[in-house]
Amino acid sequence: MITLYSYPSLFGVADNNGYGLKVFAFLRLVGLPFVHEHLFDASSAPRGQLPYIVDDGETIGDSETILAHLIRKYGLTIDAALGARERNLSLLVTRLLDDLYWVMSYSRWKDERFWPTFRAALMREHPSLTDEGLTKAREFNFQRYYFQGVGRYAPDAVYTRGLADLAVLADLIPDGGFIHGDKPSSIDAGIYGFIANIHFYDIDTPLKQFIASRPNLVHHCETLHETVMRAPSDDAKR
Template identity: 60%
Template sequence: MLILFSYPELFGVADNNGYGLKVFAYLKIVRLAFEHRHIFDASTAPRGQLPYIVDGDEVVGDSDAIIAHVARRHGADLDSGLSAAQRQLGLMLRRTLDDLYWVMSYSRWKDEAFWPAFCAALLAQHPSLTVEGLEKARSFNANRYYFQGIGRFEPHDAYARGLADLEAIANLVPEKGFLFGERPTSADAAVYGFIANIYFYPIETPLRRYVMEHPHLSRHCEDMHALVML
């Protein structure tokens, strides 16, 4: 059986990282049986990053590579009916989500306004964690943010970037249904992975306020959540 390794859940979301939740959602929508193993330590993962899967004798990292592998090896391709233009739009959307990831992560680990609530939530749900360990993770992330670039932004400027990403996404999400019609595709799984990690978190960051104020985003997130949590 395929095994998905990803970060643990938080606030009722199956993975507190957008990339892992994207893969989880895809696997659930295509109804492929899998075992979900939650881990914190990514040091043995491909490229030192989560999520990754073990599928027989193959180990695959990177969320997009995992989805491509599942579509190819298991014939579970949510995008088989999409046009070339729709596939390209899906790629552009995923790249926008890549940018949003850094702002979302910044809001949790770096911003002094929200770090205490995020830290407390992790400690409450995962007793194996310690304050010391989370402070080390916070320091590690601060270095990542600095070299990526978002860590050099003041909070107002960082959130302006994330809100621009959310606006672009919100303008693509329809009032009803999914991004490319009545059935979800990999793009819907990707959007859900990140929006759910904002929408379901009771921490009032500027990103969450934006999602709550835009019913198309919250409706899409709720519909996807109902599908993947069956």
């Protein structure tokens, strides 16, 4: 049995971190049974980062490494039809999402306009959290943003970067479809992980406003959300 360890849910999304939600969505799309365990403390995780999985006693961290492990071990065909060009595009989008992560995270923890709403949602949905714990987490994130670089910019400059990422995604995703055609591939799980963590949040950031203005992004996100949030069925395909 596979156990996924990732951050808790928020605003009806199964994981409030894009990487954990990516793995969750992938597991649901390919129909692998798994147990989902939620954590706030990542100190015991591989490299101190969530998500990670434990699969038959083997611990694997990093979302891309997890997906590669699952595809190899279980013979999954979700990306089997992709050629070299499609795989290269998927890698580029994955790196773009790595960039978007920092802007999305900044909008929650750093931007004083949106931090109170994010904090209130966390406290409401997860009463075990404390003011002291959230303050420490926020200070830790401030350090991360500074050393990564995004924390050294004014908010408008930060959002300019994130909006450029979203504009590329909006141009790549076809109306009513997925990145590589009519069926989702693993990169669509990755895109969903981040877009859902913006679109479904009751926090009106510039990122959320942009997504709302692009029907294809909304359709992609809501279609995958409906699919992955359904209870697993016996006829799920690998």
